[in-house]
Amino acid sequence: MSVAVQGCGWVTPLGRDLQGVWTALKNGISAPVSELKNPFTGTPHAVRRVDEQFFSDTARQPRLRRSSAISHMAVAAAMDACRDADHTAGNDRLALLFATTNGGVIYTRRFFADVAERGAHSGSPLLFPETVYNAPASHVAAALGIAGTVSTMVNDATAGIDAVAAAIELLESDACDRCLVVAAEEADWIICDGYATWNYRPVIFSEGAGALLLGRDGDVRIDCPPTCRTYRTIPDGRRAMKDVVARLCGDRTPDLLISPASGTRFDGIVSELPGHLLQPGQALGEAFAASTVFQLICGVLARRETPGLSLVPVVGLHGQLSAATITR
Amino acid sequence: MSRRRVVVSGMGCVSPLGSNCTETTEALREARDCVTPVRAFDVSQCKCRTAGQVDDPGGVEGFPRSRRWNPASRMMLAATLEAIVPHGRFTPDAVIIATTSGGMTFGENFYRMFLHGERSPQAARWVREYVPQQPVRDALDALGVEAPIRIVSNACASGTNAIGAAFHLIRSGRAERVLCGGYDALCELVFAGFSSLQAATGDKCRPFDAGRTGLVLGEGAAVFVLESLDSARAAGREILAEVAGYGAANDNFHLTQPNPDGSGPRASMESALADAGWSADSVDYVNAHGTATTFNDACEARALAATCPQAAISSTKGQMGHSLGAAGAIEAAFCVLAMRAGFLPANLNFRTPDPDVALDIVANTTRPHAARRVLSNSLGFGGSNATLALATL
Structure with a gap:
């Protein structure tokens, strides 16, 4: 079953304006690169950050005053998606599925720094609640008055597409009338250092939030399999991805392939898929679950311009993959 | 839309009460206090110095590689192994598991490595294995089960949400067999977190008691195989219980505190009852979230009094503490075990009834009762509330 994409919103290192960022991506413009340093080792990491001005604007909202960057971005993207859809009706039958890979890592690292240096009695009560994976979802739900299903899904980049699959389930089972899918990540040196230690080296890490x-x-319709597929090796992943795409597309040929490629060895899993190629990760950086929703939004915006089929393959670094089609 | 009946046809439980369902049933029946001094890290300067801890021998028998794993992975393996015994090796359509902190002790190690200025050869492994899906992947790989994993993380309501999501998948016909449940292992970051909020007590955990002063943390894992009634019957598998309904609600009140009027848990209970097609007065027992914090218990008690005033109530957190993302799954397992064994679990450390809590509390000892319909409540940070309706068949 496919469902309709009624609205989109994003907060990206290239800005927040839906059409502005889309035009920049089509014109090959990349977000600026800055540096995050591991304060202990001095190791620098290149990142594409969301502009600081964005946070000074959103910090005026009372509920977000003490919250981490990830929640600011999630709330803004969700509100923009509702605005994009002219969704102003009550939110009684609106559900929210929030997806993330790393969660509120900045406050988590800051909270644990106090604990590691001074003991388990010394953590900050202001920071701890924001370390919980579902804190951003809670802020989005409060901002929009969502009282029904609110759930947070954590995984590699496939969390973003699994949230879409779960949203389709909710809509199909009449558990809601509309469902917001929001994904967000925030950049921190410990994430960059962690993935580099693990030898997962994308082109450049980034942050942001996307909402559908x-x-x-x-x-404009979106469809994806009800669950992800697993893979063990790159060739195995390539086979699994081809199978997922064949089942989704049937005999239709995609005219646009929104690739998840970000410069890692996992890019090989999608290298043989058909369609005119767009690689938003090259311009926006690697933001895991948020990058997945960025891909999906690109697919939607392309279909708003012209009828056709956008194919969005998603490859997670923890052995899962999936794909979505977006049609008009 | 299809509405198939959904049953539990496999279950595994690892908790401070025991390393399998048999041990757990006996500890539940004896109302054993399984909260002990914290062993894993220094809590000497904290008000709370106890927790419900799993007896972890450092490896799962028959799986030598598990000695290198995070404790969370070992709990997941032990619980999953017990759950799938009636099924043999099989491929579930989905795996939906709840957690709040994943393999966080490895994340803690990674940060400490920088603090101490020594690069560890274990660093890459810590990074790869601290993520929430890894303990699930470890367990599935060890058992030869190949399936996609969905991780649900709605704080303390997560375990109930994971079972609810699996229930919906099967009931609607989108899946035939789903592995679901939750896990969480005690870690210093989370212990320090509840300590910082002054939610953890230096006293005993006394749910619904007038003198309650807070929670103690716990750990564990519970895993279920859910499938359709027809499928379980066709395969001749023993049916442990029926999942009859599920409800969830968000109260949007505060990031860490529930709405004191009880509207959140009341809505989730009413939703679960409606989903199951049950009248409130048909419920025999409610396994309450009952953390023993002032706010949680007052809020939940209001909801219970308004929704199921005649039902017997207990919180099992007095016996093992609050296992966060695992709590909903473990407490659902407790409900199934107690229904099958013919008793209601005890609400430990109960001394003085709270004048604001007019409930039938199963105080301190188990009560013989062949419950047929029970609810299991979970309330979490962020305003998450969830309820499962479980029944004998």
Whole structure:
């Protein structure tokens, strides 16, 4: 079953304006690169950050005053998606599925720094609640008054597409009338250092949030398998991805392939897929689950411009993959 | 839309009460206090110095590689192994597991490595294995089960949410067999977190008691095989219980505190009852979230009094503490075990009834009772509330 994408919103290192960022991506413009340093070792990491001005604007909201960057970005993207859809009705039948890979890592690292240096009695009560994976979802739900299903899904980049699959389930089972899928990540030196230690080296790490408002009615439709597939090796992943795409597309040929490639060895899993190639990760950086929703939004915006089929393959670094089609 | 009946046809439970369902049933029946002084890290300067801890021998028998794993992975393996015994090796359509902190002790190690200025040869492994899906992947790989993993993390309601999501998948016909449940291992970061919020007590955990002063933390894992009633019957598998309904609600009140009016848990209970098609007065027992914090218990008690005033109530957190993301799954397992064994679990450390809590508390000792319909509540940070409706078949 496909569902309609009624609205989109994103907060990216290239900005927040839906059309502005999309135009920049099509024109091959990349977000600026800055540096995050491990304060203990001095190791520098290149990152694409969301502009600081964005946070000074969102910090005026009372609920977000003490929250981490990830929640600011998630709330802004979700509100933009609702605005994009002209969704102003009550939110009684609106569900929220939040996806993330790393969660509120900045406050988690800061909270644990106090604990590691001074003992288990010395953690900050202001920081701890924001370390919980579902804190951003809670802020989004509060900002929009969502009282129904609110759930947070954590995984590699496939969390973003698994949230779409779960949203389709909710809509199909009539548990809601509309469902917001929001994914967000924040950049921190410990994440960059962690993935580098593990030898996962994307082009450049980044941060941001993306949101899709899904419903039953609309011309632009999204579909994806109910669950992800697993893979062990790159060739294994390539085979699994081809199978997923064949089942999703049937005999239709995608005219746009929104690749998840970000410069890692995992890019090989999608290298043989058909379609005119767009690689938002090259311009926006690697933001894991948020990058997945960035890909999906690109697919939606392309379909708003012209009818056709966007193919969005998603490859997670923990052995899962999936794909979505976006059609009009 | 299809509405198939969904049953539990496999279950594994590892908790401070025991390393399998048999041990757990006996500890539950004896109302054993399984909260002990914290062993894993220094808590000498904290008000709370106890927790419900799993007896972890450092490896799962028959799986020598598990000695290198995070304790969370070992718990997941032991619980999953017990759950799939009736099924043999099989491929579930989905695996939906809850956690709040994943393999966080490895994340702690990674940070400490920088603090101490010594690069560890273990660093890459810590990074790869601290993520929430890894303990699940470790368990599945060890058992030869190949399936995609979905991790649900809605704080303390996560375990109930994971079972609820699996229930919906099967009931609607989108899946035939789903592995679901939750795990969480005690870690210093989370212990320090509840300590910082002054939610953890230096006293005993006394749910619903007038003199309650807070929670103690716990750990463990519970895993279920859910499948359709028809499928379980066709395969001749023993049916442990029916999952009859599920409800969830968000109260949007505060990041860490529930709405004192009890509207969140009340909505989730009412939703679960409606989903199951049950009247409130048909519920025999409610396994309450009952953390023993002032706010949680007052809020939940209001919801219980409004929704199921006649039902017997207990929180089992007095016996093993609060296992966070695992709590909903472990407490659902407790409900199934108690229904099958014909008793209601005890609400330990109960001394003085709270004048604001007019409930039938199963105080301090188990109560013989062949419950047929029970609810299991979970309330979490972020306003998450969830309820499962479980029944004998």
